[in-house]
Amino acid sequence: MRRAHEQPHGSRWTARARAGVQGSVGPGSALNRSQPRWRRRGAFVAATRASGRRKKGKAEMDGGRRPSSPELDKTTMVKGEHTGLASGTREDEPMARIAPGEVKGGGLRRRRLAACKRGKTGGAARAWGVELRGEGTEHGQSRGARLGQGGGDSGGDNGAGQGKRRKGERKGALPMPFWEKGGGRERELWLRVLEACGMGASGLGDDSGDDCKKASGVRRLHGVGVAGLTRRRLGGSAGTGGDRATTYVIVFDGLPASPSGLLATVVTSPIQVIVVQIDESFVGVIKQLPGVLAVIPDVLHKVHTTRSWDFLELERNGAATGAWKDAAKYGVDAIIGNVDTGVWPESASFKDDGYSVPSRWRGKCITGNDTTFKCNNKLIGAGFFNLGFLASGLLQGKPPSQAAELYTPRDYIGHGTHTLSTAGGGFVPDASVFGHGKGTAKGGSPLARVAAYKACYAEGCSSSDILAAMVTAVEDGVNVLSLSVGGPADDYLSDPIAIGAFYAVQKGVIVVCSASNSGPQPGSVTNVAPWILTVGASTMDRDFPAYVTFGGVTSSMTIKGQSLSNSTLPQGQRYAMINAKNANAANVPSENSTLCFPGSLDSDKVRGKIVVCTRGVNARVEKGLVVKQAGGVGMVLCNYAGNGEDVIADPHLIAAAHVSYSQCINLFNYLGSTDNPVGYITASDARLGVKPAPVMAAFSSRGPNPITPQILKPDITAPGVSVIAAYSEAVSPTELSFDDRRVPYNIMSGTSMSCPHVSGIVGLIKTKYPDWTPAMIKSAIMTTAITGDNDSGKIRDETGAAATPFAYGSGHVRSVQALDPGLVYDTTSADYADFLCALRPTQNPLPLPVFGDDGKPRACSQGAQYGRPEDLNYPSIAVPCLSGSATVRRRVKNVGAAPCRYAVSVTEALAGVKVTVYPPELSFESYGEEREFTVRLEVQDAAAAANYVFGSIEWSEESESDPDRKHRVRSPIVAKTTCG
Structure with missing residues (x-):
């Protein structure tokens, strides 16, 4: 997760970061917390289980009648806030609210429902947003479209025919409401949701009736499990946030595939998702529905954002080792799924020369409204998941072009293309970034097949979209699932990523996640469930030095920085230098100019000079742009004490060098000692064999585990600084809107980059040992890791001090050794269930898709002996x-x-x-x-x-x-x- 207060690239991120600093009315802001609960906008996920029973008819399920009130079941409800939003969400307009007592069956409810029933029959679908674009509809995709893989009118399966209209349905007409389409458990569960919200199936009626609005807590009803489902709601379009309803995502277990495609997905899947927007007062009723396990916030997460394989010993001087080529066969039998911002399919990293699609692959290529997007025998699957994001209301006021980006798996940010190619990109010679770092680009499993599951957008990733993507990937047949994304660490039973990962592990799919970019703060690590392989970030033995020389000809000093700038200064010429603190424009505080905020510099003070800016808050690359716009010729970017020695090479728009805190002390002393400081910045170039390496990145999140400190997190560290990989050509390398440069490969840093390194190695192990469990593969990586560097010392942190397992877990990953570990710690789903019961001995049943040999949900028995959490068979x-x-x-x-x-x-x-x-x-x-x-x-x-x-x-x-x-x-x- 890239920190909101320091984004390496991108106006879309940094503008929101500044807005968040200045103040917001988002759910997590102090301003919003001051509002009454019913005025806050939040989002929830309700996880449910179907108890593993076979499908039953209606009479067998409830005695032949739809219950007038749901049976009660003990569940948990967790209220949360959006995360990963720098600018927050808009506070909603006031709207009439129904008190809980009015909804639970009094005369008021009956009178309003009666009024609704007098409305038009066809008004139900229009009023409540059940417009299907699934199997058999005019706009639909073919049968088999997966959870949330929505498409526009032209969507399809890369050549698959569009569905036909149902009999009697005119072109362009809305299909029949789902509650009129027939029975089955799906219909029953939907009806129970409606009943719990104070309305019957026939009470959805009149579009314009205020009584209908007031009689029901339901504002929007969405099917995340529906391919191409669109939503319309009372009084506006989906996602506009025009009422006070709150978004809930209800996750059902074990439903069979829906003939109508409404709840949609795969017969074997125990997780299904619907989104329903209701007044917050109805949460307690919804959570008591039979089978509801938990009510979880549908929060927004953020993505966590070559030489590395040589550094990881898979290559020696550019030649593949026997372990990589012969033993692991370049990961040829692996299928790596990536939940991220999508993929740029035209990238050379995804060419399919010599590939074929594995027979076990069950996935689709859902292209949505993008007729140019094509999968192939390398990129064998793609899809997009946007219904949770749409329900957040964040599209309000956005241009149509940005809305269109939600209906294609194409990557418009670059992050997903970078991470997927790092894990499983093919061999591409002569890859570089503006000529820097030239070499053969490839992923850890370069012969693996890959699939892209787009669940992340410019503002973040909805929990429900991530969960839908994870379940779909597992059902499609991936055997490695990589997620460079996350939010604040949450209880395992309330964390959709943890729930989705648990399901994946039970299916034999290993899940690799980034540790987050909130370091070096202790306890900042995320994705900490013990069934997830959590990856921190560290450096490799390559850097891109740019040197800063300052002082007179006879008394100069040179300090080392990092840069990927393609702008250079004329050799032999020295330029005046100025501390940005002293270059503030009129009426701008020096605190702002110190950080080189947009508009903070005085052109008369800066013109023709090298400006020394301080790192923090706004994007590093943006600071250089601010200097350039003010007339400066170069920038030295200095760390503050908290960043220490952690410096990053960025594709700056001006001659620049990013310099460590200790080096900058000398520079600031010089600037303060003379009235006419002068200096020079050299061009950058790649250098190999850098020592010491690895060094922990300052941004890499640290332990201890904030949820269960008995489980050491992160598990491992891998290269995550200045990583070159494929990139989207729809966006500039800086993500700044006015940067018109486009590159096929880009350099990025973050735990987002270290995560797919490990995912690629996992693909190698899975190819060599196809029968190994996820826990065995995870153990092999952890127990063979190393805690030393290439300079005969211990791994260090950003300050130069010895790092601890709270930074690197078991150590730095070693690819070759992980392919031959000797011993492994294996852990079963039953072990994980016992672990959870040790934490909550009275939990009954567990709110996870955990089933016993009898097919019934696992429950915790109060008198049973589950041991202690620290007794989980874990490699640390x-x-x-x-x-x-x-x-x-x-x-x-x-x-x-x-x-x-x-x-x-x-x-x-x-x-x-x-x-x-x-x-x-x-x-x-x-x-x-x-x-x-x-x-x-x-x-x-x-x-x-x-x-x-x-x-x-x-x-x-x-x-x-x-x-x-x-x-x-x-x-x-x-x-x-x-x-x-």
């Missing part, structure tokens, strides 16, 4: 509240040659804590055999371990028959003696 160990002593249990599985024997050692001691492992040796007689062991932590000096202390254990293989065979299986340990 965390004990956050260690008192006296504690023993944790683990089991490992042999995936190497047999027989074999492993001995354990404490490779890094914990200050104040004694670590004992029993037994000290493990022997395996066959492949796949499992052994258990315990790790005892005993406090010896409570004061020394009052704050978190770090250590590790390592199992080392001892082979008599093959002395060269030496697997090392390492697990980090974190502990502290205080609680909270």
Whole structure:
């Protein structure tokens, strides 16, 4: 997640960031929080389960009648706010609100429903937005269109024929309301939603009747599971936010495919989604519907935004290693799905020469209104998910061109193309950014097939759209799912990404997520569910240095920065320099000019000079543009103390260099010591073999895990700084609207970039070991990671100090070693369910698609023994509240040659804590055999371990028959003696 206060590129992001700083009325703002609850605009996801039963007829389900009131079931409801919105959402206009008592069945309700029933029959669909563009309709896509993959009138499956009109339906007419189309569980659940909101199926009637509006809490009813479903609502178009209704997303489990396409999706899918906008007073009624598990905010998330594969040892001097080419076959059998901003299909990274579509692939290429978008045998699937985003109302006042971007999988931001090509892009020689970093671009699994699931837009990504995309990807047949996106860490039972990932893991699909870009703040890591592989970001051994020389000819000093600018200054000439703090325009505070805000610089003070700006708030590239517009010839971008040594190469529009905090101290001292400072900025160029590397990026979010500190997060770190990959040619490399440059490849930084590196490696492992579970693959990556750098030291953070597992998890990923881990920690869905029950022993049932062998939902029994959260069979160990002593249990599985024997050692001691492992040796007689062991932590000096202390254990293989065979299986340990 790119931080709102510091975007590397883009007016669409930075303008909202500034608006957020100046004040907003969004749901998360102080202004909005001051409003009464009913005046706030929020969004909710309601997760439900169908208890795993077979489909039943109406009589069998409820005795042959539609219940007048829903049966009550214990559920949870979580109220939340939009996240990832820099400018917030518009406060809604007042509208009459029905008190809860009026809705639950009094005479007022009956009178209003009676008035509604007298309305026109056909008014229901028009009033309540049930216009289908699904199977069999004039505008529709073919049968099999997936969750939320909406299309416009010209949408289709890349050549698949459009559906025919139903019998008796005139061209352009709205289809029959769904509640008149027949029975089935889908209809029953929809009817129950309506009933719970104070209206019957026939009470939707009159378009213009105020009584209809008042009689029902329902303002909009959407089917996220519907391909091409459009919505119209009372008094306006969908998404305009013209009433006080709140958006809820209701997720149903285990529904069969709908013949009408209304609830839509795949027979085997246990997750279905609908969006319903209702008055907030009805939340309590909706959550009590049979099968409703939780009510979850439908929040907006943000995306988290070559040499790297050489640095990860898959190449040596540009040549592929045997492990990459022969053992893992370049990931040829992997299908990598990417939930992001879409894809630029014409990119050379997605050419399909020599490819074929795997027979197991069940997906589609849903192109929507984009007739030029084509999938192929490399890019085998695409779709877009926008109904949750549309329900947010954020399209209000936007130009039609931006609205059109929601109805195609094409990437108009660049982020999704970059991440997907990093994970699975093919070989493309001579790729570079303005000539910098020239080489062969490729993904971690360059022969993998890829699929793009667009759920993210300029303002962010709706939770419901992300969830719909994840479920669709799993049903399509991906075996790796990559998400460089996230919001604030949330309870696992209330986090749609965690819920979707849990479903994926049960289907054998590993989910890789970015850790977020909110570092180095402790506890800022997101996507922390234990069934997710969470990735932090660090540097690689390549940079793009640009040097700043300042001072007189005989007393000059040179400091090193980073840049990808294609603008250079004439050699041999020195330019006047000025601190931006002293270059403020009239009536502009120096605090603004220090940061080089738009309009903050005085042209008379800046013209012809190199301006020294400070990093923060607005985009780094935008600061250079501000200098250029004021007449400056160059920019030095200086870190503040919080950024430390973390510098990033950006494609600046002016000669520029991004310089670390320690280096800038010398520069600022010089500027303050003379009345006529002068200096020069060199052109940048790529340099390899940089030491030390890796170094943790300052923006990479840190642990401890804010939800369950017993699970160490992030899990791993990978290259995420100055990564070159494919890019969308619909947007400039800076994302600034007035930058007309277009590039096929771009350089980007963020945990968004590190996540797909690991996804690509996962594709290699999946190709070599197709039967491995997601937990086994995750373990292989974690236990073979390294905590050292290429300079014989420990991995450092942005300040130069030694980093901790809260920054890098188990360490820096090592691709080759992960393909041969020796031992792995396997974890089943039942283990995860026990983990959740250990957190909530009275939860009944679990609000996740967790089913037992009998097909019924898993429930937590109050008297059962589930152990402790820290006993989950995880490759790392965390004990956050260690008192006296504690023993944790683990089991490992042999995936190497047999027989074999492993001995354990404490490779890094914990200050104040004694670590004992029993037994000290493990022997395996066959492949796949499992052994258990315990790790005892005993406090010896409570004061020394009052704050978190770090250590590790390592199992080392001892082979008599093959002395060269030496697997090392390492697990980090974190502990502290205080609680909270």
